[in-house]
Amino acid sequence: MSTGLLLGKFAPLHRGHQLLIETALAENERVLLLIYPASEVTQVPLPVRSGWIRALYPQVEVIEAWDGPCQVSDAPEIMRLHEVYILSRLAGCRIDRFYSSEFYGDHVSRALGAEDRRIDPARVRVPISATAIRAAPFANRHFLQPLVYRDLIHRLAFIGAPSTGKSTLAEALSQRHSSCWMPEYGREYWLAHQRQRRLSPEQLVAIAEGHCRHEDRWAEQANRYLFVDTDASTTRQFALYYHGRVPPRLEQLAAQCPQRYALCFLCADDIPYADTWDRSGAANRQRMQQAIRAELERGLRPYILLSGTLEQRMARVGEALAALPGQ
Template sequence: MKKTALTLGKYAPLHRGHQYVFDTALAECDELVVLIYDTQVISTPLHIRAGWIRTLYPQVTVIECWDGPEGYSSERAFEILQEEYIFQMLAGRRITHFYSSELYGDHVSKALGALDRRLDEARATVPISATMIRENPLQYRDYVSDVVYKDLITKVVFVGAMSTGKSTLTEALAQKYQTTFAPEYGREYWTTHQIDRRISFEAFDEIAIGHLAREEEAVLQANRYLFVDTNAITTYLYALDYHGKAPTLLTQIALENASRYDLFFLCDADIPYDDTWDRSGDQKRQVFQKQVIADLQERRIPYITLSGSLEVRMAKVEAVLAGFVKYGNFFGRGF
């Protein structure tokens, strides 16, 4: 007889305890069905949480429950409501084993006519809960897969022309929030590879790829926030400035950058120009700043302008972050 397992939850977020249930069910049964419920306890949307499971367990059938019963109660009326909803979402699937780590495993398994497989109710095997992770993701980093952890981090990028204070601000904020940051890879690459202050057309793809690699490394150890100095959109503009066009890969990465970050801050060109050997003068800075702004507008990317001293800029970023909710409709709040 075919063994079909079922488990359910909010997975807000998905952690090693949930994966322990998945792994056990997959080891004991022929297939696994997961019902994932909508919830307000975490801002991460349902389809993204479902995507975590689909990425880590492509062999699992994931069913998104957008209108499931809210909350939990041991009253029989609520249990019946929950059972009826489960039957509705299963759409005739025969379940032989019900896996859970909760008390509801009793009534749900009975309703399904399935074996009640209660695992690690005391959280002794995997001592973690979603609440613990939501309160301090970095402290419980080892209990969360990379796929999930990246989506728990708020990614903040600083853009603007050369010598607008991006690097200084990025590092200062990372220090204040005790987190990681991704430095500008393009300037480092240019310094190493430039010949007569020029780099090749193909080099711009290498810069974009290298910068993304640094971000991916930094985000996995970030503490709630990742601060990023420049991105592929700026690299794209430099390619246009150098060669009058941009490579295909860089163009695509720049396009994807519009949704890669949670917050865009534009560093204003109102601070003294740092006239180093690798730069082309304040007039060039002012022109390039206008091009950055025009590109953000063309891409329909909302951004917040930072002007004034480092302290004033940091204070504004801090105020924004204090009211920010990842995946929330943030720009309706008047900033």
């Protein structure tokens, strides 16, 4: 059985990497891929990056090199450090071909006793590098698979009771940051499916799932940030408020919110109540707001309270965005 090997940080995985992987798959019966930590160049965790490869190429055997060396250079001691580590992780597995587009293809292939398969080293077939993508993800998103690009976007959740300014704020921020925003899917669903102004618990699950699907599609078009009006934790509050129970699937989606969003903003109820036909009144807004805030604090989910005018709220969000890693 012929075996090919690739290695790298894949930070992020792009079409040049995919050319390497697909060439290796075409030329070998077995393909191994060693993926390194990359905290010095990206905030995307190693399991997320390895997950991209597993999702796109399930036939590739992915090895997460948590203890792999981070330094890369042509210094003899650094090259030897990598060679020793790679050989130790392979544990005697014979490699027939080593695939890369970098200088280290030479010395790693020799250490493995494998063929040096250098693919597109001049970046002619795929004129991009991970460094260029990290510098300008939006401009280079055509070199990325959608599931990869989505994970490079900071998703920002704006939650709160009805009529707390979430939609207005999310839309205004998207314009200021030349990006896009995700309207509340639940409102769209409610208008189409409500019966006597109510939805069933199962329909609330459909809202949370539909919101996630729509959000993923919006993330593919976003520029650095996706401003999201409402999340599954708020849908959970509606289930409690109207039915006194939360379906297990909705509990699961609500529990994922702290990991799904880079930041959570609670919009205060200090603005005039917009008493439209589809809302339940200012008193209900206050009760719902108290429940949402209590749930945030009980669940120890970090959040930033936004109050005051639209401009004051936008300024506070801007401060939080500037403090995000890598900004």
